[in-house]
Amino acid sequence: MGSTIIGADLFISGCTNEHTEQVQAVLTDAQISYLNEVGETILPKTVASDGAKAANVGAFMKIMVRDCYSPEEQKIFFEGLDALEQRCKKTLGKGFLSCSPGERQKLLIGLDAEVKDGKKRNDLLQQKEAERQKSSQAGGKPNYLKKTPPTPYFAMIKQLTLLGYFTSEIGYKSMGYVSVPGRYDGNVMKA
Amino acid sequence: MAENTYDAIVIGSGISGGWAAKELTGKGLKTLMLERGRNYEHIKDYKYGTKQPWEAEHRGSTTKEQQKTYPVIHRGWAANEAVMECWVNEQDSPYTEIKPFTWWRSYQLGGRSTLWGRQSYRWSDFDFEANAKEGWAIDWPIRYKDISPWYDYVEKFAGISGARDGLAHLPDGHFLPPVSMNIVEKDVASRLKKHYKDQRHLINGRVANLTEAIPGRTRCQFRDRCWEGCPFGGYFSTQSSTLPAAMDTGNLTVRPWSIVTRIIYDKDKKKATGVEILDAQTNQTYRYNAKIIFLNASTLNSAWVLMNSATDVWEGGLGSSSGELGHNIMDHHYNLGASGSIEGFEDHYIYGRRPTGFYIPRFTNLYGDKREFSRGFGYQGGASRDSWSREIAELNIGGEFKDTLSKPGNWNIGMTGFGEILPYHENKITLDAKRKDKWGLPILSMDAELKDNEKKMRSAITMEAANMLDVAGVKNIRTWDSGHAMGHGIHEMGTARMGLDPKTSVLNKHNQVWDALNVFVTDGACMTSSACVNPSLTYMALTARACDFAFNELKSGNL
Numbered sequence A: 001m002g003s004t005i006i007g008a009d010l011f012i013s014g015c016t017n018e019h020t021e022q023v024q025a026v027l028t029d030a031q032i033s034y035l036n037e038v039g040e041t042i043l044p045k046t047v048a049s050d051g052a053k054a055a056n057v058g059a060f061m062k063i064m065v066r067d068c069y070s071p072e073e074q075k076i077f078f079e080g081l082d083a084l085e086q087r088c089k090k091t092l093g094k095g096f097l098s099c100s101p102g103e104r105q106k107l108l109i110g111l112d113a114e115v116k117d118g119k120k121r122n123d124l125l126q127q128k129e130a131e132r133q134k135s136s137q138a139g140g141k142p143n144y145l146k147k148t149p150p151t152p153y154f155a156m157i158k159q160l161t162l163l164g165y166f167t168s169e170i171g172y173k174s175m176g177y178v179s180v181p182g183r184y185d186g187n188v189m190k191a
Numbered sequence B: 001m002a003e004n005t006y007d008a009i010v011i012g013s014g015i016s017g018g019w020a021a022k023e024l025t026g027k028g029l030k031t032l033m034l035e036r037g038r039n040y041e042h043i044k045d046y047k048y049g050t051k052q053p054w055e056a057e058h059r060g061s062t063t064k065e066q067q068k069t070y071p072v073i074h075r076g077w078a079a080n081e082a083v084m085e086c087w088v089n090e091q092d093s094p095y096t097e098i099k100p101f102t103w104w105r106s107y108q109l110g111g112r113s114t115l116w117g118r119q120s121y122r123w124s125d126f127d128f129e130a131n132a133k134e135g136w137a138i139d140w141p142i143r144y145k146d147i148s149p150w151y152d153y154v155e156k157f158a159g160i161s162g163a164r165d166g167l168a169h170l171p172d173g174h175f176l177p178p179v180s181m182n183i184v185e186k187d188v189a190s191r192l193k194k195h196y197k198d199q200r201h202l203i204n205g206r207v208a209n210l211t212e213a214i215p216g217r218t219r220c221q222f223r224d225r226c227w228e229g230c231p232f233g234g235y236f237s238t239q240s241s242t243l244p245a246a247m248d249t250g251n252l253t254v255r256p257w258s259i260v261t262r263i264i265y266d267k268d269k270k271k272a273t274g275v276e277i278l279d280a281q282t283n284q285t286y287r288y289n290a291k292i293i294f295l296n297a298s299t300l301n302s303a304w305v306l307m308n309s310a311t312d313v314w315e316g317g318l319g320s321s322s323g324e325l326g327h328n329i330m331d332h333h334y335n336l337g338a339s340g341s342i343e344g345f346e347d348h349y350i351y352g353r354r355p356t357g358f359y360i361p362r363f364t365n366l367y368g369d370k371r372e373f374s375r376g377f378g379y380q381g382g383a384s385r386d387s388w389s390r391e392i393a394e395l396n397i398g399g400e401f402k403d404t405l406s407k408p409g410n411w412n413i414g415m416t417g418f419g420e421i422l423p424y425h426e427n428k429i430t431l432d433a434k435r436k437d438k439w440g441l442p443i444l445s446m447d448a449e450l451k452d453n454e455k456k457m458r459s460a461i462t463m464e465a466a467n468m469l470d471v472a473g474v475k476n477i478r479t480w481d482s483g484h485a486m487g488h489g490i491h492e493m494g495t496a497r498m499g500l501d502p503k504t505s506v507l508n509k510h511n512q513v514w515d516a517l518n519v520f521v522t523d524g525a526c527m528t529s530s531a532c533v534n535p536s537l538t539y540m541a542l543t544a545r546a547c548d549f550a551f552n553e554l555k556s557g558n559l
Helices: A029-042 A057-067 A071-092 A101-134 A153-166 A170-173 B015-027 B064-069 B083-086 B125-134 B144-156 B183-195 B238-248 B301-306 B399-407 B453-472 B537-554
Strands: A185-189 B005-011 B029-036 B250-257 B258-266 B273-281 B285-295 B336-342 B347-349 B359-361 B378-385 B409-422 B428-436 B442-448 B475-481 B515-521
Touching: A029 A057, A029 A071, A029 A101, A029 A153, A057 A071, A057 A153, A057 B005, A071 A101, A071 A153, A101 A153, A153 A170, A153 B399, A170 B399, A185 B144, B005 B015, B005 B273, B015 B029, B015 B285, B029 B285, B064 B301, B064 B359, B144 B238, B183 B378, B183 B409, B183 B453, B238 B250, B250 B347, B258 B285, B258 B301, B258 B515, B273 B515, B285 B301, B301 B428, B336 B378, B336 B453, B347 B378, B378 B453, B409 B453, B453 B475, B515 B537
Parallel strands: B005 B029, B005 B285, B029 B250, B285 B515
Antiparallel strands: A185 B347, B258 B273, B273 B285, B336 B409, B336 B475, B359 B378, B378 B409, B428 B442
């Protein structure tokens, strides 16, 4: 599994930032396959349409993490891959790739629920902070939010899966995308 | 004709520059169009517009590298992979912000005419008379009757689609059939009409997309990917429209990579004789001569050219004798509005992707309405169904989640307000004495901000938007206001205003620089007030009108 240790399989391509600490920035082929499996669990093939694996969301994630993520985000992402695998082993006694589809789904539902709970807590803190700032007696009291909390790794993986899927050719097709509609109809009644 | 000598020179190739080139060449004048950036050829250079959206490597996201190179563009919504190469390299061309200023620039052939929002509305005399009626700034030297035939003229050529709504304060134009509203918008429109007793109107957006083919151009195909470059030429741009017409005359020469550094002024003859350029690639300088010059480098850059010209005669540059050059900069303030959800239309879907939404014209300070601020605002908006990026409370992983996201979600409706900004003398641009751009040329320093009238107006914009949505039965209404730095409206204007008196204006009623009658400025720099409607159509009309005047003056020997 990929890790953040500086090693032979680590190379930073296309990254022109000047900071000296070497953080893994590029997914290996093994990590791409792994993420395709994770993605396929989030958005699996159904009767209606192909899934995230067929859309190769893993390959898309490689490009996005390499080119669009900051070094801090890359660190969270790669540590997150480890954390996911470790959580799987802890709760299901085996690695993600050894789990059945049902087991995989159960694991990810749990991780997703944690992200949603965390978001709820942050939203509440933001609301409290907004209310506190509104009332003018704000001087001296602590800020409930030290700074914008970092995105949790599973939120990153899920967001990239959704983005990678629904902006792929397969994803567009699943939404009934027509490349050149030729007209606009503002009231279509579907059968 | 001697080499380097033309009948006319056009500085800039955007919305108004392209029109100047078309009009002048169409009248038989040998014309040189100078563009400071690269050539950007219709269809051939549309890297993304000619491909499928899934072929974009980052599917629209910008890279870290681009975020570093283009920090100003990343302040807004226009930082998209498909258009990043069209935006100016901000590292090469910086500017100074005395107060926050967001300047969106495209330095390539066609300028922002390939990127623009294409909303096209006429001014009325409510707008032209406002300064005079309120005793604010100076009076426009023209009225609606002077420009109305030119609106007809440019609308016919450019191709503007819209409905004839019969509103005196938003005059109807020469229109192609309107882009239709959807079922939800129609419902909201009729509710508003009833509730406000026909005093407020939700109408079809008037847009420079073709709903019918016109000679030489193909109808819009409703892909809504306009700014990526349209292989059908379905909307107005220099590339699709004015440039081919100009090239067809055989009278046009286009020179890209040509930064005009100054207009050359003959102080004895009291006119310009030509321009000096710096080649942006080779750094060589060249001189071109012409009888007339059209300055269409975009509002702030047109002022910049004037500031750098004839400085031996006027320290502040050509057109500075009134003390108004660089002053009175305006924009439209926006980044605020309201939105909410609509119930009852779950079985109604949409086919196709429109290049416009609806428009709500100004209703404040008109027909008896009186506010604590003057002038007014309009709204651009639309109703649509949620797409895949929506939250679903009870689903989060799995097949049902995916299949649900693949189908359209709930209906929402939203609108964004665009408000008029008054001309204030103290809102200005100047040359920054200390900083230079990549070519060693002085850069601009921006010192402008929203003031009391605009701030009061902003409160009304969100309040009225929420009220209207509420009246229309919209639920979960929320208002938003992200604040507005000058320039963010992309409608910067006013730095070389037209007027009746050379002591208080830079240009006369024919867009001639008072101090050099053979120099015409017809881009946003010429504007004496800003109204609240998208200005490009007015720039087109003013340009065609000024070209006609310039040609007649040349013919009769006055220039």
